[in-house]
Amino acid sequence: MTKFNNREARKILVSFIGSEVLTIRGILTLVAIVLTFSWFPDGLGALVKSIFSEETQMYFQIGIPALILVGVYFYLYFNKDNLITPMDMHVDDAKEAKVLILFLSSNRAVQDALKVSSIEELGINNFRMPITAINYHKNKLKKVVVVCSKDSESNFDDFIACVKNILKDFDTSKILKHTSIINFEDAEQVYKLLENQYSKLKEEKIREKEIIIDVTGGQKIISIASCIFALPNDREIQYVSTTDYKVKSYDIRYDRENG
Incomplete structure (x- = not known):
């Protein structure tokens, strides 16, 4: 692994668990995040499929993520000055x-x-x-x-x-x-x-x-x-x-x- 890849891997680790050091608490947090992001879409998809037709399900799967992405974009844009984590010494x-x-x-x-x-x-x-x-x-x-x-x-x-x-x-x-x-x-x-x-x-x-x-x-x-x-x-x-x-x-x- 190159120095660049090693540094980027550390950044990803810090983003997920808040530290470069792997701890039991950090690993459990990471597992919880992975399970949430994997099970929630499947569960939501199954729920929509049980209520609506396949065509309606397709619109849901395209429309809802698109709306969320637009919402996240505008939230980040209007709050960019408040999203920088302040330092404490x-x-x-x-x-x-x-x-x-x-x-x-x-x-x-x-x-x-x-x-x-x-x-x-x-x-x-x-x-x-x-x-x-x-x-x-x-x-x-x-x-x-x-x-x-x-x-x-x-x-x-x-x-x-x-x-x-x-x-x-x-x-x-x-x-x-x-x-x-x-x-x-x-x-x-x-x-x-x-x-x-x-x-x-x-x-x-x-x-x-x-x-x-x-x-x-x-x-x-x-x-x-x-x-x-x-x-x-x-x-x-x-x-x-x-x-x-x-x-x-x-x-x-x-x-x-x-x-």
Whole structure:
């Protein structure tokens, strides 16, 4: 199946059951829809046939669908502005996660970062945000997945050393470098990486609500691709403010209640 066909198949799945993830509820909904669309026309046809002649039945079978199609067309035409599902973004203090996915930015001031023993002493150093994120979730964290670019890969060991200096009570063996080095400006690579990572974590019995994607580091493409990845299935992303260093979660979803 090509990428285009795969994407279109996902759109159809989302249209029918509201999610790319197959669940018992989604499958039952799909079965109910299929049965309705298959049995209703047959039942209606049999009813008309039992009451009217074959010629009248033919007019019914042609006329009623035509009237419905015309009605649907005019309804969509006059309500097109109200049919766009609005977005809902819930912003709040992030909930502690079991798995944190970080994108590590390159750091030219590594030596300065290695000299400090607290987060505040880091100042505006590029290591401050990811270490703040780890510190925020550290009581519940089972794993930190650090994604590096070609430029930031050489900073990984220094990042671990910096975490050891600052978060002395945190087990740095939980911090794992992602096996592949990606281009932070390639949205497709970022999206595929997140897909693969979530699949692996699912095999480890980690629920999606226990995973959070930190989009503070890397390029702006990281934020864009992560938002697109997070939207369909109610996944969460977080951002560490570069002004007050608060950790906020952004739960982006379609607002079906008001849509």
